[in-house]
Amino acid sequence: MEVLNDMEEPKKTIFDQLSVFIYRKWLFLAPLAAGTVVGLMLSFEIPEKYSSSTLIVVEEQQIPEEYVTPTDRTPFSQRLNVISQQILSRTKLDQIIKEYKLYEDQGPSRLDRALAYITGNDIDYSTPEDTIEQMRQDIQFTVIGEAGGKKGQGSGGNAFSITYLGSDPQTTMEVTNTLASLFIEENLRVREQYAEGTSEFITSELDSAQEALEKQEQSIKEFKQAHMGALPEQLEANLRTLDRLQLELQNVTTNLKLNEDRRNVLEEQLSYGPIPASSSSMRGGLATELESAKGELAMLLSMFKETYPDVIILKKRIKDLEARLDENAGGSDKERRKNSLDVMNPAYAELMSVKSQISTLRQRDNEILRNMADYQRKVELTPNVEQQQSDLMRDYQISLDNYQGLLGKKMNARLAENLEKRQKGARFRVVDPANLPDSPDYPNKPLVSALGLLGGGAFGTGLVFLFEFLNPAFRKPEDFEGTIDIPVLSSIPLFLPDAGKTKPELKVVKGRTASA
Known part of the structure; x- marks a missing residue:
């Protein structure tokens, strides 16, 4: 019997699949x-x-x-x-x-x-x-x-x-x-x-910032002490002082010129011979001049301080007049007779006063020149000092801003800490x-x-199909169709050997056992 492998396999119905599961x-x-x-x-x-x-x-x-x-x-x-x-x-x-x-x-x-x-x-x-x-x-x-x-x-x-x-x-x-x-x-x-x-x-940083700020404040303080008088904030005052000294120098120069001219005139007068004058009139003139100088000093002190230049000059003039009065009042008779011609001359007393004023004015002139040179030096140093001070102040301002910022943050941190x-x-x-x-x-x-x-059902289903694939079987005549090329003439139905038979029955007949 030849098997046709290339023929189509017959289609199986749901009953065929069910029969496989039953089998x-x-x-x-x-x-x-x-x-x-x-x-x-x-x-x-x-x-x-x-x-x-x-x-x-x-x-x-x-x-x-x-x-x-x-x-x-x-x-x-x-x-x-x-x-x-x-x-x-x-x-x-x-x-x-x-x-x-x-x-x-x-x-x-x-x-x-x-x-x-x-x-x-x-x-x-x-x-x-x-x-x-x-x-x-x-x-x-x-x-x-x-x-x-x-x-x-x-x-x-x-x-x-x-x-x-x-x-x-x-x-x-x-x-x-x-x-x-x-x-x-x-x-x-x-x-x-x-x-x-x-x-x-923040507290630690604030302490460090405060320490740095204090160091910079000390540096600025020492810097200002070392450059006192040449600081930028003193520039305007220095310029005003220079202007005042310049005016005062002009006044002193003018007064000095006038006194020198007066001295020359008096010396020329005295060169023509002494003018008789009594000693009492000489002392009276000095006393009058002294009283006038004291009155002028009192007026100046009411308006200016002790350090005012005119006050200093006038005090020195008063001191010279007092010394001359003492000198005129004392001394020996020989000296009085020797100087009687000159001392008793009013022009001579005036000449001495003018010379004293000239000496005082020259001293004041030199003092003004020294002060002007000192202030001029301070003014010239001011730009350099200002640059150095600006650097110090800039660093100080940065430190100050940092300190103030940390101080505000510290207050906020304390509030936040109390809040928590x-x-x-x-x-x-x-x-x-x-x-x-x-x-x-x-x-x-x-x-x-x-x-x-x-899971068990799926595994069992897989086993059924696996065994069916590995061990196929013909269960009805239609399964042969398409498998072999000869027709099926007949099929033997399912035959049960015990079908139609009944179990033997045992009967007792007249004392014997019989089977029916």
Whole structure:
């Protein structure tokens, strides 16, 4: 019999496929039952987990920022990341685990033992590191945006939720509330610590700035003392003094010229011979001149100080007149007779007075010239001194601005520190406390059982089709069509050897056993 391999395979109906499943029913039912059993075992073997959540919002500071500027402007997401890392630290979690005796009954399940036996790996859940890592996995933080939508951790938002998975409902709720309290306390501690650190840093910088400012003030003071008289702010006064000295020099020069001319006239008069005069008239003239000079001095003192140049000249003139009166009143008779011709001459007394004034005016002239040279030197030094002083004042102004700025920042830092200590700054507040879970969130037993059932059924279906593909069979006459090139004449129906037969019956006939 020749088989035609290139002929089309006859199409199979749904009944044909069903007959295949009926024929190989054990290949389907065995995996189906096994998958169902495994699913049921897993649903009861996996430990139950209860979840409890709490919602925390971020409240802005209660004092307006235009009155107190906060020192901590860390973005909410960054602050949440920092605090969450501190909460999830080994020390914090270990305290919570010991306080609530978490994970004490946790151990490898039979499934875990079976997997460990197959893979050859040892499983140990009793170490502190394992329990801490397990608790980290059971804690979840979710940032919630302003519109109420959830965002990933690290994004913006003004609220966040804390969710904890635990094996006991009551303990799960308490642990969630504890985590929320830790978040609030840690946020307050971090903000207060940040404010204190800022205040301490600014205080330290302020002390340094004050020390630098005082050094510069001392430098400026020493500089002004070293260049007193040539300072820029004294330039106008120096110029006015120069103008006054110039006028005074002109007056002194004029008076000196007049007195020198008068002296020349008197000397010329005296050269023609003495003019008789009595000694008493001579003394009277000196006394009159002395009284006139004293009156003029009193008038000058009423308008000027002791250091006024005309006052100094007049005092010296009065002193000379007093000395001449004493000299005229004393002396021996021989000297009086010797000088009687000259002393008794009024022109001679006037000549002596003029000479005295000339001497005084010359001294004053030299003094004015020295003062003018000194002031002129100071005026010439002023531009260089001004440049040096400008450099000092510029550095001083920079230091002063820095000091004043730090002083204002210190005051604001103290206000911000007090704000945080009184808990008036931005803070976390629990809006929705942790709930008491009434049913486990994990595992979903019906779903696990259904997945086991579906998995077993899928595996069984695959086995049926695999065996059917590897070991095909003809189950009806139509299966031969398209397979061989000769027609099917007849088919033998399903023959059951025991069909139509009845079981033998035993009957008792007159004490004998017979079979019917």
